[in-house]
Amino acid sequence: MSDFVIVAEHLSKVxxxxxxxxxxxxxxxxxxxxRHREIFGFLGPNGAGKTTTLKMLMGLIFPSSGQAKIFDRPVSxxxxxxxxxxxxxxPYFYDYLSGMELLDFMGRLFxxxxxxxxxxxYKLLDRVGLGCAGDRALRKYSKGMLQRIGIAQALINDPELVVLDEPMSGLDPIGRREIRDLIFDLxxxxxxxxxxxxxxxxxxLLCDRVAMVVGGRLRDAGPLDQLLSPRLLHTEVVIDIDGEKKILHLSPAEDVNQKLAEVLASKQRIVSVTPRRESLEDLFVREVKSGDVGGGAEHHLGDPK
Ligand SMILES: Nc1ncnc2c1ncn2[C@@H]1O[C@H](COP(=O)(O)OP(=O)(O)OP(=O)(O)O)[C@@H](O)[C@H]1O
Ligand SMILES: [Mg+2]
Incomplete structure (x- = not known):
């Protein structure tokens, strides 16, 4: 058995x-x-190619080139x-079914x-916070409830690999937290x-490792802390001048100690000193700015690829 649950090799889709x-x-x-037993995040802006990649992994559409394997087997x-x-x-479900009936139907398929x-x-309805709504028809479910039943149906076969396309979409902060906890439990x-x-x-909060796609191309993959540049962006110093707060941004080239000594000498109070390193948001913005924003490069037939 290989160490990997999913292997995507040079996947392309036109x-x-x-x-x-x-x-x-x-x-x-x-x-x-x-890898086995990891939480892997597939990250990218709208139109980056996430859903298209997931559909290729699930065998719902064929890649134009490249291949993917799941559990060492072809995706088919x-x-x-x-x-x-x-x-x-x-997800589209036959919406005259109740949540309970949908799960029962999916269970039959397996x-x-x-x-x-x-x-x-029963266990799954409870787990996704729909314990009281199992008998209600899906057409009466709210958007967040549909998302929850979608997650429940994905778990009915007690799968070893769970693939979720935007699991937090449509959920309020409490719902997002519940789904996060559920993913940790998985x-x-x-x-x-x-x-x-x-x-x-x-x-x-969740991922062991991530891959980031922008404009259909993989930009980065690996543990999050390795992707984020450990480079110091700036040091943020908050000072108090007669009850008013002021923020100073010191570039890495500036001598922080000297600056702090100057501040103290002028009888101003230092509230906090925080070195700022790159966050995921900084990385995301950096990658999106340097890539094809919006993805899906379009070209006419006959145009060179
Ligand atoms: N069936 C299709 N026919 C033509 N173009 C498509 C088709 N499906 C997706 N695309 C295009 O492929 C690109 C990637 O779309 P995809 O849905 O994979 O992005 P995404 O990363 O999932 O975006 P989002 O975050 O908005 O869900 C887009 O430009 C989209 O218009
Ligand atoms: Mg998508």
Whole structure:
């Protein structure tokens, strides 16, 4: 068994909508690996190619070139699929079903018996905070409730690998926290979680490793602390002058000690001194600024790629 749950090798996707329509290059040469029992964040701005990559990994669309393996098997492998739970970006469920009926239906697809289906459905409804809404029809669910039932259905087969496309979308801060806790619990249970997002705080709080895509290309991949530049950006000094606060930004070239001595000599009070290093937000903005913002490079048929 290899160390990796997901291996993406040079994945590319060009959408070709037909004669005389523009081709769209959504993903170009994306390679990364996801290890067992890690929480892996797939990060990128809108239109970066996250959903397209996830669909290729789930075998829902074919790559134009490159390949992917899950559990050492090609993504089309049925036995491997049974070990995966997937939340699509905009899940559509037959909305006359109740939440409970949807979970029961999904359980049937995986061949679970009646008793097991019921047991798992109750547990999952509770786990995603829908304990009281299991009997309500999905068309009466709010956006956040639909997102929660989407996550519950992804877990009905007790999958070893959970793939979530924007799991926090549509959730309020409490809902986001609950889903974050659930993702941590999944890892505690020995699962591997791969999720896409553009919400930086979720990545910072959750992920062991991340990959960042911009304009369909992989920009960075690795542990978050290795991606962030340890370089000092500036030192922030807050001083108090007669009850009024003022913030000084000292560049790395400036002598912080000397500046502080000057401040003290002039009878001003120092409130705080904070060295500022690169945050995930700084990295994200840096990468997006240097890339094709919006992604999906468009070109006409016959244009050189
Ligand atoms: N079926 C399709 N036909 C043509 N172009 C497509 C198709 N699906 C996606 N694209 C294009 O591919 C690019 C990447 O889209 P994708 O949905 O993968 O981005 P994303 O990173 O998931 O964005 P978001 O954060 O908004 O969900 C976009 O330019 C999009 O318009
Ligand atoms: Mg998407």
């Amino acid at each position: 959408f070709e909508p037909g004669i005389l329509r523009k081709k769209v290059t959504a993903v170009t040469d994306v390679s990364f690996e996801v 492998d049925v036995a491997a699929k049974r070990r995966i739970g997937f939340l699509p970006e905009n 061949g679970l018996d009646r008793h097991e289906r019921k047991k798992r459905a 890892r505690k249970d020995g699962k591997t979680v791969f999720f896409s997002t553009h919400i930086l705080s979720d990545v910072e």
